[in-house]
Amino acid sequence: MELSCKHVWSHISGYIDDSVTEQLREEIERHLENCEVCSAVLDSTRNIIVLTADDRVFELPVGFSERLHERLAEVMESPGSDLEKE
């Protein structure tokens, strides 16, 4: 059976995560071989995921780590900070 472009789009995410069935994967791949639009949609989606996941896009605020460990150290040193026992 020939898949429509819409059908392929509805499974793009599952296809990228390799969570579609073997049969569906084969059908999608057959469709991709002959469909420039769906190939470009898949490629651009993958590309966008890779770019947004890059550490440089969402950076920690400057000094985040220092402030975190400072506050933690204060809590640890404060009276009654012993770890809760069960």
Next chain:
Amino acid sequence: MTAGTPTAAKERNERELIARILSGEKDLFHDLIRPYERMLYLTAYSIVKNETDAEECAQDAVINAYRNLARFRGDSKFSTWLVTIVVNEARQKLRKAKRAKEDSLDETIEGEDKEFTPAPLTDWREIPSEALERKELRETLRKAVDALPDIYRQVFTLRDLQEMNVAETAGALGVNENIVKVRLHRARMMLQKTLAPYLRSSGVPARKGFWGRMPWS
């Protein structure tokens, strides 16, 4: 075979660290959480959408985790336990700031019949990671993620930015796995729709052919 994998080794080290912390070497807690700083911040940010609040939530979560470490059961991963704590901290903060509308929102946005279509293109030139040297590109990507509806942004952050698996994401957000998959799909499609046409026409240096043909085609 899992005993020899890096993940298994990491989990073993963490269990050892936790045991030592609980038996008195509490300073080691600093080392225990160091690998998760980014995860804590990004998760909180995906919920509160504000740098100052996200940082405070991350700190509160760490302190909460420290105080309750004895309650951590080895049956889940430490990272999963930690992410659940930060999600709760962030949601509490959000609730204080405004009435939480998430539950009702879920119903309205998640109508099954709603179609999410990508931007149709006929050709995609890969944007290589080196292009991220450009501040403008980083900002564009950040804004597009920030602009996603809350429930989609949260799933996208955990799954694609932090590479948590479906089960972990579902557990942390308190939704079922199918909802995680649906929301992730929609988040990705929305990003493709807003970003692909922009990236294509913005003069961002592209590389022809890298993703151009799938290796199996």
